[in-house]
Amino acid sequence: MSNPLPRGTHRVLPGVALLTAALLTACSGPPQAATSAAAGFPMTVSSCGRDVTFDHAPQRVVTVGSVAAPLIAAAGAADRIVTRTFESAPFPGEYADELAGIETTSRTGEIAREEIIDRGPDVVVSFEGAAVTADDLAQVNIPLLVSRGYCRDAAGSFDDIFADIELYGRLFGTSAAANTEITSLRQRVDEVAGRNKAHTPLRAAALIISRDGAKISAYGRTSTVSSQMRILGLDNAFGDSDIRYSEINTETLIDRDPDIIVLLTQGEQTPESVRQALRERPELARLRAIRDNRMIVVPFGYTGPGPVAVEGIEVLDRELGALR
Structure with missing residues (x-):
């Protein structure tokens, strides 16, 4: 299979190319820009x-x-x-x-x-x-x-x-x-960290629910959301796991009984749809975070390992402030 030329690329006839190169060399002197671009x-x-x-x-x-x-x-x-x-x-x-x-x-x-x-x-x-x-x-x-x-x-x-x-x-x-x-x-992250230094740590779990609502996964200590939790003065209830995220059963979630649940939406999920997915499980009714409606819902993109996580930690900080 032949590769097409990239968009915006044009073939130049050899004679025209040589003439153009000669004129540019005569008029502009040493190709300083090209030398600079090649540095490193x-x-x-x-x-x-x-x-x-x-x-x-x-x-x-x-x-x-x-x-x-x-x-x-x-x-x-x-x-x-x-x-x-x-x-x-x-x-x-x-x-x-x-x-x-x-x-x-x-x-x-x-x-x-x-x-x-x-x-x-x-x-x-x-x-x-x-x-x-x-x-x-x-x-x-x-x-x-x-x-x-x-x-x-x-x-x-x-x-x-x-x-x-x-x-x-x-x-x-x-x-x-x-x-x-x-x-x-960095400055924005430091500002969030400074606002949360004096808070008594709360136990939190970051969860993502499958699109069909059948599976619940929790984020471990190597996830970006776990780093966000530490900066926000939260203890990750699943921080003993070295796996970024993994499926959990409801018995494990009940055993950890977090003070706050951070729900991450994906695809067409809405804040209310993921909250409802947890509330519809009768065995979870006695969880403190569900019973007291201490659930924060943010798009998954706010917690990925990229620069949007900085905006995400600011959003989580505001949401958490209303629950403390």
């Missing part, structure tokens, strides 16, 4: 323990998952994204305006390898466990990077989010914008 390359970065080398700053990016596009936007490189795909919980938050107008495809299923290739990217930013792997794309010389928060050994920390933004700033040549954004995001 080739660049080798580590992605979930796998080294990936770039000869030049990528110009065309396909993102896979809900976190990658906001991360790149936070780094000041949203204009490099040509396609956003497999955003099972599309929620760019405060980065929505920067990402508006970019092609989005395959919201409910993994984009096919051939579709990625057809878009002519020079990098794909994805998550570990996606159907299209680094080995798949290596066969056609397309590098793949994985967001740190989705590596198998990720700690779910804000430091990982900021490290990703810094990395993309270096990779795309937008370090000034990336570092400015990191400084602002």
Whole structure:
């Protein structure tokens, strides 16, 4: 299968190209801009323990998952994204305006390898466990990077989010914008932490309910929402689990009996629909958080391992303030 030229690329006749190059050289002197753009390359970065080398700053990016596009936007490189795909919980938050107008495809299923290739990217930013792997794309010389928060050994920390933004700033040549954004995001997290230092810790559980309401999963200590809980002065009731999130039974939830439940919505779920899904289980009626209506509901996107989690912690802080 032949790869089409990227959108906006035009073939130039050899004679015209030579003449143009000669004129530019004569008129403009040494190619300082090109020399500056090439600074730092080739660049080798580590992605979930796998080294990936770039000869030049990528110009065309396909993102896979809900976190990658906001991360790149936070780094000041949203204009490099040509396609956003497999955003099972599309929620760019405060980065929505920067990402508006970019092609989005395959919201409910993994984009096919051939579709990625057809878009002519020079990098794909994805998550570990996606159907299209680094080995798949290596066969056609397309590098793949994985967001740190989705590596198998990720700690779910804000430091990982900021490290990703810094990395993309270096990779795309937008370090000034990336570092400015990191400084602002860190300050916002510190402000939330400062407001919650004096609070007596409350026991909380972050839960996500399957779309059919049949399954309940809880987030463990390596999730971003668990890091948010610590900053908010909450103890994660499932903080003894090293797994990012896992299905639980109602007996386990009853045994943990959290003071507060944080419910994460996905897809077409609404705050009332997920609250009702818990209330309809009679065995959970005696849980304090349900009995006293101490449930906070936010979109899942507010708790993913990306920059929107900073906006998310601010929202959780406001919601929590009404319950303390």
